[in-house]
Amino acid sequence: MAVPFPPRQERLEARVTREQKELLQHAASLEGTTLSEFLVRSAQRAAEQSIRDHAVLDLTARETQSFVEALLDAPAPNPALRAAAEHYRKVTFSA
Numbered sequence: 001m002a003v004p005f006p007p008r009q010e011r012l013e014a015r016v017t018r019e020q021k022e023l024l025q026h027a028a029s030l031e032g033t034t035l036s037e038f039l040v041r042s043a044q045r046a047a048e049q050s051i052r053d054h055a056v057l058d059l060t061a062r063e064t065q066s067f068v069e070a071l072l073d074a075p076a077p078n079p080a081l082r083a084a085a086e087h088y089r090k091v092t093f094s095a
Helices: 018-030 035-055 061-072 079-093
Strands: none
Touching (some): 018 035
């Protein structure tokens, strides 16, 4: 049994050139879908990829080494950091 999609309540609009519209319509027809479905699916894929791209941190070998060394040789927490951590624990876990 197919799982129903949640109702679509939001609307997006975009102005495109005639050539862009023809290109998009052609691509949608090749995939056997409507232009709207093609646009929504393509935009969602692009948005998800953009979010993934910005979530990944690419480091050179030198940067990686510096990062690991900083983690392994981190200074002891100062009073301000300890106070912030305590405040975080109270706010986060007291609810």
